[in-house]
Amino acid sequence: MSLTKKTVIAGLALTLVGLTPTVATAEQRVAGQPRSDLGRQVLAANDGWASAEGGTTGGAAATAANVYHVSTWPEFQAALGGPGNAGRTNTEARIIYVHGELNAYETADGTLATCSTFEDATGFSQAAYIEAFDPAGPWGWTDPAGELVTLQAAAANAQALQTQQHIGSNKTIIGVGDDARIVGANLRIRDADNVIVRNLTVSDSTDCFPEWDPGDGQTGNWNSRYDNISVWTSTHVWVDHTTLDSGTMPPDALGTVYGRPYEVHDGLLDITHSSDLVTVSYNRFEAHDKTMLIGSSDSRTADRGTLRVTIHHNRWTDIGQRAPRVRYGQVDVYNNHYVQTADQDWYAYFWGLGRESQLYAENNYIELAPGTDAASVVRVFGGTAMTEIGTRVNRRRVSVVDAYNAATPSAPIGSDAGWTPQYRLRVDPTMAVPRRVEREAGAGVLG
Secondary structure (H helix, E strand, C coil): CCCCEEEEECCEEEEECCCCCCCCCHHHCCCCCCCCCHHHCCCCCCCCHHHCCCCCCCCCCCCHHHEEEECCHHHHHHHCCCCCHHHHCCCCCEEEEECCEEECCECCCCCECCHHHHHHHHCCCHHHHHHHCCCCCCCCCCCCCCHHHHHHHHHHHHHHHHHEEEECCCEEEEECCCCCEEECCEEEEECCEEEEEEEEEEECCCCCCCEEECCCCCCCEEECCCCCEEEECCEEEEEEEEEEECCCCCHHHCCEECCEECCCCCCCEEEECCCEEEEEECCEEEEEEECCEECCCCCCHHHCCCCCEEEECCEEEEEEECCCEECCCEEEEECCEEECCCCCCCCCCCEEEECCCEEEEECCEEECCCCCCHHHHEEEEECCEEEEECCEECCEECCHHHHHHHHCCCCCCECCCCCCCCCCCCCCCHHHHHHHHHHHCCCCCCC
């Protein structure tokens, strides 16, 4: 049974609830996957970048003493070695089986914390923050500063201690059945090697205390701290058959403050800070704005030579942008299905070409709503080229690179990313992608 809780942020009621789980039939199981213990399964040879340089096995080598079955958030934290740095530094091979719904606001005594809990513990008020830094008032368009900013950081730290869980090296997290899900959490794979996350819905990593940045864009923006799953300075990571979403707070459900969306989410799955050798397969990314960022910033030149990521057989439904947005890395995007529905009005682009990005896109199927130009699929943020093969847009063979260049003749991009992927399983014909992805992607299919 799903837990429901109401959280009030500056007078805005946020309801954190779950999705209806996907029920998998026998024929919906991934071809070639045995019915054996999912917790002991490892990434297949040649299945994307995470199969390179030793492969990815997660916690498959765990002893019986390091196999955990959890059904509450405190049990989950304990199975990973504890909250905070305790989980981050635990490198034992462990398998954690998730049963049912885990709510990241669940405390040790079984009660549910709220955003007000963290405010009360630190003396902070998000409502006071909003009142103090209104750009239409005396404060103006200067960055927030002073005691309220210090108190906000303390409240954010209190939330992070409760809802952010670090995952250390040599771990497999596997959902059991078709209803395993984690609500309200930021799962952070940081300073780790050899991690697997599979068959799990991760929903609604709400930030109780978004920060106002008046210098973000021409009209300022609210920014949040948490992704559903974050991969930081980590290697050999496989995220497979998960469903990632915003819960009941997708972009069209957000209120506005200072005339801008009061954004309580960051990414769904961000891969940053020189992470490397990652495979993202058979997932569903649903109803979200900033979906997948690969690469931290233009100034982080230490990312050169890292951020090698494979993204295949995923479904992206009604997302706004970053599917993915890439800086620096060699990123292989093949056999994905992108769907923009007619009533989704926050769409911006799918493929973002950032500084020194090397995006290779092959046999992807894209459905755009009527009136949406194929040129919009690509957005350039300093990138200079990408390889594109076999794209279909609304069933038609379309080069979105050619469409972009035709729409932007003063700043065209090249058609060669400068590399060719070598770690792949079968590449499906583009027209076969929607049916296969619809049948096989997402949480619950393996259960």
